[in-house]
Amino acid sequence: MASITLDHLAHAYRPDPRGPQDYQLKEINHVWRQGGAYALLGPSGCGKTTLLNIISGLVTPTTGRILFDGRDVTHLPTEARNIAQVFQFPVVYDTMTVRENLAFPLKNRHVPRADIVRRVEEIASRLDLSAVLDRKAQNLTADAKQKISLGRGLVRSDVAAILFDEPLTVIDPHLKWQLRSSLKELHRALDLTMIYVTHDQTEALTFADTVVVMHDGSVVQTGSPEELFLRPAHTFVGHFIGSPGMNVLPAEVRGRTAYIEGIAIALPSAYPALPPGARIELGVRPEFAELTRAGTGVPVKVRRIDDLGRTRIARIEIAGHAAAATVPEGLSIEGDAAGLKLEPGQIHIYADGARVAGEGGA
Template sequence: MAEIVIEHVTKRFGSFTAVDDVHMTFADGEVACLLGPSGCGKTTLMRMLAGLERPSEGRVLFGGRDVTRLPPRKRNVGMVFQYPVMYPTLSVAENLELPMRHDRSVSTAERKRRVDEVLDVLDLRPLAGAFIEQLDAGSRQKVAVGRAVARQSEIVLFDEPTTNVEVNAKLQLIRAFKRVTKRLKQTIVYVTHDQTEAMTLADRIALMKDGRIMQYDRPQVLYGQPTTEFGGWFLGNPGMNFIPAELDSRGIHAPILAEPLPAPASPPRGQLTLGIRPELVRMTGAPTEGSVGAILVDQAIGIAGRYLTKAKIGETVVKVNTDGRPPAALGGAVHLSVPRDRLMLFADGNRVS
């Protein structure tokens, strides 16, 4: 069992709090991504899991065992970092085998079996005899990944391993990583600032901001049901629309609404906004039921024949993803409508249930 439990962990550096009272569990055998902008605390949290930093407060448990004060060598974790450390005088196969050579519980035959398995899973077989200096950055990171998983430690930690890899090699590395995680059932914590990586790789994503976990759930839940405006903004390209709203006796009013929404049973306090994903907003050239008039102010060609457009309702800018060319030229009149049941209400940045 390799369940990771983080119990109210805080890490301070002087007066600065890098990780603030994080309390969560990474399930056995799952791939969990720590996702967030630079400086949010995700790498510091991972370093505490690795034993490279000690929490100022709280505990870390692996499979029920308290490892908070154990050094890295006693935690039995594999680690892959942005800049992989390789041995240039050894071949790819020898680099993969090296961490197992000093483990007396692993026989020579078992070492060979594990190396062969990793070579096949990561498509490194043609490079088995090559030396590190002959490899590109993507292949070197594949070797680093392979070396970490070949040890078959129950937990493997990845700290933004694709950051310094060019785009094509990065895609290959992500595909290889997916194969590894499906085949080798290890508990994996993967740190990234790239939402596409997180959405592609993770069973669950821990979204971080300012040292705190804002939301921890499956990727589709984080995208479709963000609990904060930050989550709606950070996930998505572009992020969610946030439209100013007001509440009175007739309900919730906003520029995107032709008619007010019913008021919640418990009226929320604070600054109200309505959130809606750009792909859920419908743009037409003529009025439709429930639509409001707007002016097209920007457009850009996206992928697969889609356009990312912006339209203004008064002073409110709304982002819209359209299938095909927008129904008007820049500066022209359009009409916007939204599925009312997909609108989310936020008060002071937090979603109202």
């Protein structure tokens, strides 16, 4: 049981990093609370696996420290840290039975035999593996194998945190839900810190209490799924989370009005502190942009309407810029001209990608 602190952590794979471009992982300060369920979300190559491997000790960071409950473990080897890790592809020991697989980490740590037996039975029943305990691990399905790799972490009573590196990649879609909810149950039952790396927003948002979004080697936002949705701190978060992602449109802000290619949009607050020369953008999620009849709201051009079953999403153009909006029930659009109504409280202004807080908001 431990909280994990990342203190000015950075990592470069080349031995002599000169500038920020050489760092796969830019400086990170973060505390993973004991017992939290975290997701590390980002596209492939954003450094999330590197970060995970640094926490588990498979990679030593170039600079900075990792503390477990305040104890510096930066240079401790993996086996000396109380960490378990589940990999993208299930790792099982082919020649062993499921029981032997689960007992392996305990046997290596010279735990008394009676304790091993008890622990293995307990974890196996938690993971629904009791029925296959004496089968060869090699012949099981991918999801059972992934449970075994997880089980090898759970049997250790000293484990402080379990790290998951895209653990559902090779699992059949209909089993993903099942496995993910059993993960959540385990998390509640065992009071373990879990860090879950994924590039799938659904996985991240359903699993985690706190989602850490990474982009290009740095953390762009840390927050609850709701915060990520309602207040994306970076245009990247807006794009990456949500389906379809947030509309981001180049704009000019004057007082309480934003202008997109001359089209005025009223803002809920003023932005006097916008840095001069910065790239200013307006962001609004399609969920808060509603299509209306032509002649009302912001004039837009409708390209097509996608019926997603429960909702309809319109692909539109605002002054030539592509965007998406919801189509309210009962609205039918004739031709390609329509209007757009934006929910005022849900409009965000970004300077060079980062969200700028408004002043004097309603």
